[in-house]
Amino acid sequence: GAVVSQHPSWVICKSGTSVKIECRSLDFQATTMFWYRQFPKQSLMLMATSNEGSKATYEQGVEKDKFLINHASLTLSTLTVTSAHPEDSSFYICSATPPLSTDTQYFGPGTRLTVL
């Protein structure tokens, strides 16, 4: 149980284009999902917290107009990197918390984004 999927697993795009990444909880409903990114040799850093039916909460330094988060259902959250640039190249990974398990976050496998 507690499986989270992400799509795509990797994407290469041209500078200036937008990229959408999907995060799905496959066998549970997640009222809260989290988006992290990891730059090379760095730790996973929380970007934003996504709550179903409401606006996402962004961490300091993360541009909300650049990283659009939509959590329209209890099993799906999407992250759209708008007008991507090479410095946005990173590993993006989501996590979700089942309703009765507020401590453990279950992670997707991540998405490698490369912006040319």
Added chain:
Amino acid sequence: ILNVEQSPQSLHVQEGDSTNFTCSFPSSNFYALHWYRWETAKSPEALFVMTLNGDEKKKGRISATLNTKEGYSYLYIKGSQPEDSATYLCASSSGYALNFGKGTSLLVTP
């Protein structure tokens, strides 16, 4: 300690060796300490969540301890196997947000 620190950064052991890693974290505003096991191209797998000082948890050959007063946790692997090769992440939380260390990369060779 402001950030979560893990040591060593990487470790190479022989099959059958026992090993341990360290995670240091800020002891103020502490709520929980998480350990994850992360194999390449897979999702990080939750190993343990610990909240109380002195907590000890065990899952097969893997165990962990927690000292919230001094802000550290140890992860032990007894009799390492090649399938234990992975990156082991620890994360502290003061609520819902996880603050991760950079991980310890373990390689177990036959």
